[in-house]
Amino acid sequence: xxxxxxxxxxxKGTLKGFDMADVNRGNRPLSPHLSIYRPQLTSITSILTRIxxxxxxxxxxxxxxxxxxxxxxxxxxxxxxxxxxxxxxxLVMFFSVLGLWYHTLAGIRHLIWDNAIGLDLPxxxxxxxxxxxxxxxxxxxxxxxx
Amino acid sequence: xxxxxxxxxxxxxxxxxxxxAHFWAMKVSSVALLLLVPLFVFTFGCALGxxxxxxxxxxxxxxxxxxxxxTFIIGFKHFxxxxxxxxxxxxxxMAQKISLILLTCISYAAMATGVFAIAKIAL
Numbered sequence: 031x032x033x034x035x036x037x038x039x040x041x042k043g044t045l046k047g048f049d050m051a052d053v054n055r056g057n058r059p060l061s062p063h064l065s066i067y068r069p070q071l072t073s074i075t076s077i078l079t080r081i082x083x084x085x086x087x088x089x090x091x092x093x094x095x096x097x098x099x100x101x102x103x104x105x106x107x108x109x110x111x112x113x114x115x116x117x118x119x120x121l122v123m124f125f126s127v128l129g130l131w132y133h134t135l136a137g138i139r140h141l142i143w144d145n146a147i148g149l150d151l152p153x154x155x156x157x158x159x160x161x162x163x164x165x166x167x168x169x170x171x172x173x174x175x176x
Numbered sequence: 177x178x179x180x181x182x183x184x185x186x187x188x189x190x191x192x193x194x195x196x197a198h199f200w201a202m203k204v205s206s207v208a209l210l211l212l213v214p215l216f217v218f219t220f221g222c223a224l225g226x227x228x229x230x231x232x233x234x235x236x237x238x239x240x241x242x243x244x245x246x247t248f249i250i251g252f253k254h255f256x257x258x259x260x261x262x263x264x265x266x267x268x269x270m271a272q273k274i275s276l277i278l279l280t281c282i283s284y285a286a287m288a289t290g291v292f293a294i295a296k297i298a299l
Contacts, residue, residue, distance in 0.1 A: 051256070083258050087282075090251065094286050097244070097293035100235070104228045115225060125223075127217065134213055137206050144203065176221035 050075035071158045072151075079136040082129035089126035092119075127172050185257075199256060205254040216247040232297060241298040248290035256283035 092114060099110035113119050125156065139157050142148050148157055219240040225259050235241050256279060263275045 074283035080258075080262060083255070087255060087259075090255070092198055093289045094248070094290040094293070096224075097235075097297070098227070098289055100231055101293035107231070111228075111231075130213065130217070134210065138210070141203070141206065154259060172217060172221070175218070176224075 072154055075136060075158045075161055079133060079140075082133040082136075086126060086129055086133065091120055093123065124173070127140040128165060128169045131172070133163065135161040135164045135168075143157075198260075202254070205257065207251050208250045209254055212243065212247045212250060215243045219237050219243050235238050235294065235297045238298075241294050243293045245291050248294070252283045252287040252290075256280060259283075 094108045096114050101107040114123070132161075139148075139161055142157070148154060183250050206279065223234045223240065226234065260276060263272060263279060267275050
């Protein structure tokens with residue numbers, strides 16, 4: 031009976047996230063992370079994929095605003111168009127194109143990796159350089175064409 | 177005293193069983209965007225810089241309008257699925273739930289606004 035009440039107490043404790051087998055919960059060393067690893071091409075290209083993908087929200091919202099303004103009135107269009115074609119807008123669009131091509135090429139790399147192809151270090155490095163150089167080349171091409 | 181090992185805590189819980197669907201959705205949208213993104217960059221790039229009349233005329237044509245609408249729909253879905261993983265990695269507890277709800281609102285609001293604007297210009 032005493033054991034049973036102790037067990038009930040135990041399960042209450044578990045609800046609070048505490049039990050005897052895990053007294054150090056929340057107070058354990060983490061596995062080595064950003065602070066301990068030397069930056070490498072593989073880790074940098076990985077985090078850049080995430081950064082570019084999420085940062086593209088800014089230019090995406092800019093473009094949606096531009097379309098909404100065009101759909102609203104000529105005056106409103108001129109306001110949005112003025113912002114997006116200003117030197118600042120050009121700068122945002124330029125880096126967005128760079129980020130977009132980077133994210134696209136990095137995405138292709140992930141689609142290749144998904145088939146368990148190219149996961150060895152030499153190939154991962156080659157594809158990493160291809161993504162970095164390719165995104166710059168595609169950005170230059172885009173600026174030249176448009 | 178009660179002892180609950182890590183194994184015992186995990187037994188019977190199972191996986192969330194939704195990971196594959198998210199992975200596949202991401203894969204489908206990324207392949208679609210592989211085609212849509214270049215088409216959108218070069219159609220939108222053509223229109224950008226034009227006068228109001230030129231832009232309205234350009235996006236009254238079916239091809240640029242459909243490309244833009246599809247890019248908004250699939251692009252913001254892809255953004256939503258990707259940013260969801262970002263939030264799940266770095267934000268936890270109640271803040272995570274609030275962030276995920278806000279993310280969904282932003283993604284679908286932007287998607288709807290873009291598609292509405294294209295439809296209004298094109299029709």
